[in-house]
Amino acid sequence: MKIFKRILLLILVVITITVVYNYPKLNMIAGYAAKNAASSVFVANRDLNFTTKTDNNFSPINLVESKVDETEKWASSNVFGLLSRKAFYREGLGTVLAIDEEDLNKTYLTPKRVLADNKTPYPYGNAPQKDTVFSNIDYQKINETLDILFDSVNQTRAAVVVYKNQIIAEKYAEGFDKNSKILGWSMTKSIVSTLFGILEHQQKIDVFKKANFEEWKNDERNEITIHNLLQMNSGLEWDENYEEISDVTKMLFLERDMTKSQIRKPLAGKPNESWYYSSGTTNLLSGILRNQFKTHQEYLDFWYADLIDKIGMNSMTIETDLAGNYVGSSYAWATPRDWAKLGLLYLNNGNWNGEQLFTKDWINYATEPTPTSNGWYGAQIWLNAGKRYPNVPENMYFFSGYQGQNVFVLPDEDLVVVRMGLTKNADVDALLSGIISSIKR
Template sequence: MKFLKRTLLLLSVILIIAVIYNYPKLNILAGYSAKNTASSVYLGERTLEFTDTTDNNFSPVNLATDKVDPSLKSASSSAFGLLTRKAIYREGLGAVLTLNREDETATYLKPVRLKPDNTTAFPYGNAEQKDTVFENVNYDKVTNAVNNIFGKNDNSRAVVVVYKDQIIAEKYANGFTKDSRILGWSMTKSIMSTVYGILQHQNKIDIQDKAPIDSWQKDARKDITIHNLLQMNSGLEWDENYDEISDATKMLFLERDMTKMQEEKPFAGKPNATWNYSSGTSNLLSKILRKQFNTHQEYLDFWYTNFIDKIGMNSMIVETDLAGNYVASSYAWATARDWAKFGLLYLKNGNWNGEELFTKDWVDYATTPTPTSNGIYGAQFWLNTNGGYKDVPKNMYYADGYQGQRVYILPDEELVVVRFGLSGFQENKFLSEIISAVK
């Protein structure tokens, strides 16, 4: 009997130690699942069952138990019954993880949106485009290229191919349509960068200025410029790792104000000499944007009234953290067609239907390789300067998101290609097939 009691006591101690050791991991696991569920159900308008069998169906997130409460527009996720996280949906702001009960009943400012144009044809409005047939386009070849990445291994959800303002190919997986909002993940970084481009064009900001971060003014970090941050080349320490507890996962699933973590980091290198991909940097840039406006409401509105809604991306929602900052690292949702409009804005060098939001100078800036990035990164855009996609022009550039979310911009070919999915795919082959079909 004594042996049994001692054994049970030992097992209890081991279990307690295991729980304490893994508690932070459980917190992030449940946090990811709750946030993703709330966004998928209320923003993406998918069912809980669909979300659990697709978006949340990977290890270890699939170990969480998810529930939704449509009456409260909330989602909760339990990690083995040991820890539960909750996320709420706020109209106009998307879903957010709560940290206490007060967060569930707090009032929040929301952005003022422009009215959608549902009578003008795509891309300048949301109505269906007029049929246009290009003699130089091999439509069968384009269609085959698109179909080929909807196989079992590629797991694509949406593809839109736009040539000279016309959709020449479009396909959606079961459960998705042209009206489905899809998360762009890190493509949100490129959205945020564009807000800087518009402010720069309006002479309201100078990206060569020192970053206006008060806490840096008494140490060497005071010399970091906005330009350094846009190029992910500040020299600041950051751990961008999603396989374990890291700066990135703690920021997204444990922080009220997601702009603070990068601000508090020390140097790990030197500005303009140490490229390091950092979602924390993108959220810090969101904070700097907020400081450009007199009120929080102006900050919330500007992204839409001067950019997103102005080019008809009316489906887009950029989610905010609990502190009211746009989560510029990760959380923009929109239809595939609206993401294509974003690519077209760059293809048109910032001129949208006769109105200049920015100029080619900004496009040139955004696509200039960051020092020490080996030619793969610009100002929150990814580049093909080093020929990583060997059968694709080197001046192709793109917005890039987790699991292969992409908006490719091909200036020479007058093409924008959008792809969404749940896994990677053969990008070089796919793009080269599209290009070869447009002669």
């Protein structure tokens, strides 16, 4: 009997130690599940069952039990009955994880939006595009190239190919269509960069000036420029690890104001000599954008009035943190067709239906390889300058997000290609080279 009691005590001690050690991780797991469930249901208009079986069906997120309240518009996720997190929806701002219960009852400023143009043909509006058949395109080959994406390995949800401003191929997985909003994850970073390009064109900002944060004024961080931050080449310390408790997971699941996370970090390298991917840097840039405006309302409106609604990305919602700042690192939802519009804006050198939002010089700047990035990164935009994709032109660049969300811009081919899915398994080189070879020049 004594031996049995000792074994039982040992088991209890082991369980207690395991729970205590992993408790912070449970916070992140429940937070991810609740946030994803709430956004999927209330932003993307999917149901919880679909979300549980797809978006939240991977380890360890699939250990969580989630529920939603359709009336109060919140989702909660519970891990083994040990810890629960709640995310709630705010009209115009998307969903956010609550830190305190009173967060659910606060009022929040919301951005002013314009009505969608449903009369003008795509891409400048949302009406059906004018029927155009290009004699130099092998449509069968393009469709066969896209078909490969839609299998159990690739798990693609949507693919759109736009040539000379016209959709020439489009395919969706079961349960998705042209009206489905999909989270772009880190493609949101490229939106942040674009907004700096717009402000520069409006002569309201100089990205080569110092960031000038009060917290940095008495140390070497004072030399960091907005340019360094845009290129993720500031030298600031940051741990971008989604598998563990890290800087990025603490920011996304525990912070009230995500623009502050990177500010607190010391230098771990030298500005302009230390490229390192950091979502904290992008949210810091969102904070810099906030500082360009006298009021928070102006900041909220700018993202939509000067870019998103301006180019008819009317399906898009960029979610904010509890402090009301856009989470520029991660949280933009839009239809694949609207994501393609952002690529077309770049393909057309910043000109949208006759209006210049930013210049070709900005594109040249944004797609200039960052020092020490091996030709892989520009200003919040990914590059092929290092020929990561050997059968794709070097001047191809793209917006990229978690699980293989991509908008590829191919200037020489007059192409924009969108691929959105649940994995990064898609063979990008084969996809793009296959599409290119389908077009005779």
